Amino acid sequence: MNHLRRRQTVALATGALLTAGIALAAPASTAQAPAATTGRTAVPHVVNARWAGHCAYDRIVIDLRGRVPGVEVTRVPRLYRDGSGEPVPLAGKYFLQIRLHPADAHLSSGESTYRGPKLARIGLPALKGFAMTGDFEGYVTFGAAFDKKPSYTSFTLRSPDRFVLDVAHRNTCCG
Numbered sequence: 001m002n003h004l005r006r007r008q009t010v011a012l013a014t015g016a017l018l019t020a021g022i023a024l025a026a027p028a029s030t031a032q033a034p035a036a037t038t039g040r041t042a043v044p045h046v047v048n049a050r051w052a053g054h055c056a057y058d059r060i061v062i063d064l065r066g067r068v069p070g071v072e073v074t075r076v077p078r079l080y081r082d083g084s085g086e087p088v089p090l091a092g093k094y095f096l097q098i099r100l101h102p103a104d105a106h107l108s109s110g111e112s113t114y115r116g117p118k119l120a121r122i123g124l125p126a127l128k129g130f131a132m133t134g135d136f137e138g139y140v141t142f143g144a145a146f147d148k149k150p151s152y153t154s155f156t157l158r159s160p161d162r163f164v165l166d167v168a169h170r171n172t173c174c175g
Contacts, residue, residue, distance in 0.1 A: 042066075043066070043102050043103065043104055043138070044064045044065065044066030044067055044068065044069050044100075044102075044103050044104075044161070045064065045065045045066060045103070045104055045105065045106075045107075045113040046062060046063070046064055046100065046103055046104070046105040046113065046114050046135075046140045047063050047064060047065050047105075047113050047114060047115060047116075048062070048063040048114070048115055048116040049061065049062045049063070049114075049116040049117065049130065049132065049142060050063070050116065051122060051124065051127055051130060052124075053124040053125060053127075053172075055171050055172055055173035055174070056168060056169065056170075056171045056172075056173075057126070057166040057167055057168050057169060058124045058125060058126040058127040058166070058167045058169060059164060059165070059166050059167075060098075060127065060130065060142075060144060060164070060165040060167070061162050061163070061164050062098070062100070062142065062162060062163040062164075063116075063160060063161075063162045064100075064103070064160075064161045064162060064163070065113065065160075065161075066161065067161055068100075068156040068161050068162065068163050069100050069101055069102050069103045070100070070101055070102075071098065071099070071100050071154065071156075071163050072097075072098075072099045072101075073096055073097070073098050073099075073152065073154055073165060074096065074097045074099070075094070075095070075096060075097075075150075076095050076096070076097045076143075077095070078095060079095050079097065079131065079133055079143035079145070080133065081133050081134060082133055082134025082135075082136040082139065082141050083134060083136045088119070088131050088133055088143055089119070090119070090121075090128075090129035090130075090131055090143065090145040091121070091128060091129060091145060092128050092129055092145030092146050092147060093146070093147055093148070094145070094146040094147070094148065094149050094150055095143055095144065095145055095146070096143070096144045096146070096150060096152070096165075097133070097141060097142070097143055098141065098142040098143070098144065098163075098165065099139055099140075099141045099142075100139065100140045100141075100163065101138055101139045101140075102138045102139075103138070103139070103140045104135065104138065104140065105132070105135035105140045106135055112135075114132065114135070114140075116132065117130065117131075117132070118131065118132050119131045119132075125169040125170070125172055126146055126148070126150060126167040126168070126169040127144060127145075127146065127167060128145045128146055128147055129143075129144065129145035130142065130143070130144050130145070131143045144165075144167075146167070148169075150167045150168075151167070151168045152165055152166060152167045152168065153165075153166050153168075154166070
């Protein structure tokens with residue numbers, strides 16, 4: 001009798017786990033609805049990117065509406081546009097790809113939420129160029145160009161939510 005009861009319990013638990021898995025696999029349009037308790041969107045929207053030079057580093061900031069998603073920074077030999085595979089016309093010898101996931105730079109209606117630069121030449125000590133290279137299937141991707149191999153650190157900041165990438169260079173403020 002205990003063997004039958006154990007099998008029934010396992011069957012019920014398996015059914016409950018499958019039901020929970022189905023509930024988590026909601027359509028993307030449902031996932032973009034505002035979260036009721038936090039006031040943040042379930043899938044964050046990228047709204048801007050900016051940069052600035054400092055004495056010993058150049059900073060790239062990616063602004064979001066909603067939490068900062070997972071971010072992967074990768075050294076790549078060249079930058080390409082997501083989806084089309086077209087090369088990105090940024091001058092430089094070294095490149096970093098910055099990929100946010102899950103994230104969008106558009107609303108479910110197709111309207112862009114991203115108001116920042118699409119492609120820019122930059123004359124900072126380390127950062128020479130920056131481009132938005134994709135907003136495709138839940139990934140938002142940027143590329144950065146450098147003349148020298150970049151040494152970088154990254155972190156997130158809150159209020160408002162943003163991803164920060166600092167790229168080191170020799171100190172330009174002291175002689």
